[in-house]
Amino acid sequence: MKTEYLDKSATDRAAELLSAxxxxxxxxxxxxxxxxxxxxxxxxxxxxxxxxxxxDHPLIVxxxxxxxxxxxxxxVPPEAWALANKFWxxxxxxxxxxxxxxxxxxxxxxxxxxxxxxxxxLFLLVLKRLGRAVTAPSANRHKRxxxxxxxxxxxxxxxxxxxxxxGGDCAFGLxxxxxxxxxxxxxxxxxxxxxxxxxxxxxxxxxxxxEHSVAVAGNxxxxxxxxxxxxxxxxxxxxxxVGQMQAGRFGVLHLPGNRPAVGQCVEMPPAAQDFGxxxxxxxxxxxxxxxxxxxxxxxxxxxxxxxxxxxxxxxAVSVAAEARVINExxxxx
Ligand code: TXA
Ligand code: MG
Numbered sequence: 001m002k003t004e005y006l007d008k009s010a011t012d013r014a015a016e017l018l019s020a021x022x023x024x025x026x027x028x029x030x031x032x033x034x035x036x037x038x039x040x041x042x043x044x045x046x047x048x049x050x051x052x053x054x055x056d057h058p059l060i061v062x063x064x065x066x067x068x069x070x071x072x073x074x075x076v077p078p079e080a081w082a083l084a085n086k087f088w089x090x091x092x093x094x095x096x097x098x099x100x101x102x103x104x105x106x107x108x109x110x111x112x113x114x115x116x117x118x119x120x121x122l123f124l125l126v127l128k129r130l131g132r133a134v135t136a137p138s139a140n141r142h143k144r145x146x147x148x149x150x151x152x153x154x155x156x157x158x159x160x161x162x163x164x165x166x167g168g169d170c171a172f173g174l175x176x177x178x179x180x181x182x183x184x185x186x187x188x189x190x191x192x193x194x195x196x197x198x199x200x201x202x203x204x205x206x207x208x209x210x211e212h213s214v215a216v217a218g219n220x221x222x223x224x225x226x227x228x229x230x231x232x233x234x235x236x237x238x239x240x241x242v243g244q245m246q247a248g249r250f251g252v253l254h255l256p257g258n259r260p261a262v263g264q265c266v267e268m269p270p271a272a273q274d275f276g277x278x279x280x281x282x283x284x285x286x287x288x289x290x291x292x293x294x295x296x297x298x299x300x301x302x303x304x305x306x307x308x309x310x311x312x313x314x315x316a317v318s319v320a321a322e323a324r325v326i327n328e329x330x331x332x333x
Pocket of ligand 1: 028030031032033034056057058059060091093095107110112113114118136137138139174175176177178
């Protein structure tokens with residue numbers, strides 16, 4: 001299949017391809033999504049094929065209006081309306097009981113459905129033109145890093161999908177927050193909308209994920225990974241670990257003021273939102289420049305870093321305590 005590359009003026013073409021049952025990668029404010037017409041089960045099924053994703057990892061339905069929630073969900077609790085009115089369009093996904101008309105191919109046979117209304121203007125134009133919702137997982141091969149530019153999508157899915165609509169770099173660069181509202185509100189995947197934001201809207205506490213939570217289908221421990229192994233290193237050990245590195249080529253993502261003397265070093269922005277926006281891109285760059293290991297300085301504690309810490313824990317094969325062992329293994333290869 002030849003993949004079409006569409007510039008930002010080609011939203012009509014993107015909608016036309018979706019309407020014809022094709023897969024089209026679209027920009028969102030979080031990461032690029034691989035859209036399919038949510039009312040066309042064959043198109044939705046093709047998404048799993050293109051990504052190499054197991055059928056039991058359900059997809060998020062992307063709506064074009066807040067009111068559409070009532071079609072996809074069996075019932076919409078008042079808290080869901082309140083959150084949607086406050087945070088949509090935006091990076092919050094709500095998990096609700098599924099409506100009768102939702103196809104099993106979308107939910108992987110579960111009795112819940114994930115819904116979100118994205119904030120990217122091009123995505124919204126395509127939805128408006130199409131006139132109905134689309135499913136959209138991140139537009140990467142299964143288990144790989146989510147793409148934050150059209151070029152990243154090309155490297156992941158060229159020849160496997162109908163088109164990519166280029167909307168530039170994604171503003172957040174990390175996937176949406178997923179909030180389960182089928183019981184006591186529970187964050188299944190931390191993201192740009194924080195627990196504090198949600199609590200302020202609901203006026204009651206929300207449960208936070210435990211480390212390595214598997215509550216979200218497909219939210220397995222090994223996810224969001226580049227190809228090179230990632231080691232998470234505490235700030236005060238970075239210089240020492242770098243000094244002991246035996247790998248031929250290694251990259252280091254560090255915070256300002258902590259640049260090691262050797263290695264392919266990239267200084268990350270000190271603010272959580274900017275750090276998040278650059279993280280996947282920098283990990284991809286390090287893979288592409290042939291790094292055998294990527295060392296990442298552990299980000300600070302604090303609520304604003306919680307989505308970043310979550311993704312880094314999943315990306316990492318090791319923390320500094322194990323680094324010496326891995327180093328020795330590399331040396332003896
Ligand atoms: O920011 C985002 O959410 C991006 C953009 C494209 O919107 N989408 C995204 O989709 O990250 P995906 O499929 O890569 O990640 C969604 C996660 C998956 O782990 C999926 O299994 C889970 O949400 N999920 C979707 N529906 C679910 C459901 N009904 N129950 C449990 N988990 C669900
Ligand atoms: Mg994904």
